[in-house]
Amino acid sequence: MNIRHVTVVDPEHEQLLGDRRITLDGDRITAVAADTTEPLRAGDLDGTGLYAVPGLIDCHVHVTSVTADEWGDTALPPSYVTAHALRELRRMLDCGFTAVRDAGGADAGLAEALDEGIAPGPRLHVCGRALSQTGGHGDLRPRGRLHADDHPAVPGIGRVVDGTDAMRIAVREQVRAGASFIKLMLSGGISSPTDRIDGAQYSDDEIRVAVEEAERAGIYCAGHAYTPEAVARALRLGVRTIEHGNLLGPAEAALFAGHGAYYVPTLVTYTVLAEEGPRFGLPPQSVAKVAAVADGGLAALGHAHRAGAPIAFGTDLLGQMRGHQPREFALRARVQPGWAVLRSATTTGARLLGAAGTLGVIAPGALGDIVLTRHDPGTHVELLADPEAEIAVVVSRGRLAVSR
Numbered sequence: 569m570n571i572r573h574v575t576v577v578d579p580e581h582e583q584l585l586g587d588r589r590i591t592l593d594g595d596r597i598t599a600v601a602a603d604t605t606e607p608l609r610a611g612d613l614d615g616t617g618l619y620a621v622p623g624l625i626d627c628h629v630h631v632t633s634v635t636a637d638e639w640g641d642t643a644l645p646p647s648y649v650t651a652h653a654l655r656e657l658r659r660m661l662d663c664g665f666t667a668v669r670d671a672g673g674a675d676a677g678l679a680e681a682l683d684e685g686i687a688p689g690p691r692l693h694v695c696g697r698a699l700s701q702t703g704g705h706g707d708l709r710p711r712g713r714l715h716a717d718d719h720p721a722v723p724g725i726g727r728v729v730d731g732t733d734a735m736r737i738a739v740r741e742q743v744r745a746g747a748s749f750i751k752l753m754l755s756g757g758i759s760s761p762t763d764r765i766d767g768a769q770y771s772d773d774e775i776r777v778a779v780e781e782a783e784r785a786g787i788y789c790a791g792h793a794y795t796p797e798a799v800a801r802a803l804r805l806g807v808r809t810i811e812h813g814n815l816l817g818p819a820e821a822a823l824f825a826g827h828g829a830y831y832v833p834t835l836v837t838y839t840v841l842a843e844e845g846p847r848f849g850l851p852p853q854s855v856a857k858v859a860a861v862a863d864g865g866l867a868a869l870g871h872a873h874r875a876g877a878p879i880a881f882g883t884d885l886l887g888q889m890r891g892h893q894p895r896e897f898a899l900r901a902r903v904q905p906g907w908a909v910l911r912s913a914t915t916t917g918a919r920l921l922g923a924a925g926t927l928g929v930i931a932p933g934a935l936g937d938i939v940l941t942r943h944d945p946g947t948h949v950e951l952l953a954d955p956e957a958e959i960a961v962v963v964s965r966g967r968l969a970v971s972r
């Protein structure tokens with residue numbers, strides 16, 4: 569397949585290359601060159617007036633979250649959850665997301681099914697279950713009850729693991745199940761009923777063991793953390809991506825680059841939780857927590873941007889709220905220049921996923937994930953918040969997936 573007469577967008581160098589021909593063979597890009605006057609052939613895509621952007625990458629999603637009630641979701645049949653996940657993955661593709669990282673809930677089987685083409689969807693990176701201490705952000709047992717149903721077939725975002733020995737085994741089990749990273753809950757959260765949002769979770773020793781086991785397996789740890797203390801501690805102990813980080817300040821923002829770590833803000837989830845959370849089943853004790861972190865999110869992104877921290881794109885929406893995913897672009901554009909936001913969702917996301925050069929870039933040898941937009945996304949990144957209007961074409965895995 570060829571995409572003809574298109575303007576190629578290079579987020580890394582903030583460059584636009586006009587009238588290019590992109591050639592794809594199988595799931596790869598094989599050539600990007602100045603186009604010629606040669607007439608279009610059958611199967612060629614006419615990109616005249618359009619901008620070719622590397623496929624968008626969202627590094628914090630929950631594809632198996634059916635509702636905003638994470639405990640309620642654990643009672644659903646796995647088949648039903650999977651069916652919902654496939655519909656959600658298709659929706660993400662419609663919005664231009666051609667690679668996503670699931671931060672808890674999805675397993676390697678789902679990623680494999682997508683790779684095999686059983687259903688259309690983005691490339692999926694999974695961690696399996698997020699690991700949580702008792703009473704931590706991933707402990708979704710009802711208050712007043714202690715039974716746990718951690719059978720891997722039961723849907724759920726988290727899994728309770730306490731102590732260094734158990735942590736070692738749990739990380740090995742996640743690796744065995746095909747995790748491409750390990751997710752740790754390192755502070756309180758919104759959706760968990762029994763913890764404080766500003767509480768720290770897991771001991772240093774437990775985190776060290778997880779990081780050590782993950783690194784031995786050639787993967788890394790991601791840490792859910794809100795407070796400055798939780799963020800700094802996670803970075804110090806070798807956690808490689810910080811999720812949310814809403815309350816971090818300039819001091820913590822300055823730590824990322826030196827640790828080779830990434831910041832993954834998830835701004836849209838707080839906006840939407842405030843608007844729609846209660847209607848979609850978010851428990852009252854969680855609604856009260858939203859206010860505590862909502863305002864901090866934009867400020868934290870500003871600190872990270874000014875400190876030059878590597879920032880990836882994330883959204884973290886649950887259940888029926890996930891359709892708001894593209895609004896993250898508009899929120900970030902309030903704080904960062906358009907090119908910086910675009911890099912988060914392309915080149916930086918690709919580096920975080922360990923796919924620099926194959927994702928997040930339009931170049932020979934890269935994978936065939938390309939979005940065609942109607943405007944230059946470097947200066948109008950906020951328009952990506954309305955994909956129906958802004959995104960004309962999505963090419964995923966070298967094939968035409970969306971055409972409007």
Ligand code: ZN
Nearest residue numbers: 757792811812
């Ligand atoms: Zn989280």
Ligand code: ZN
Nearest residue numbers: 628630671884
């Ligand atoms: Zn999350």
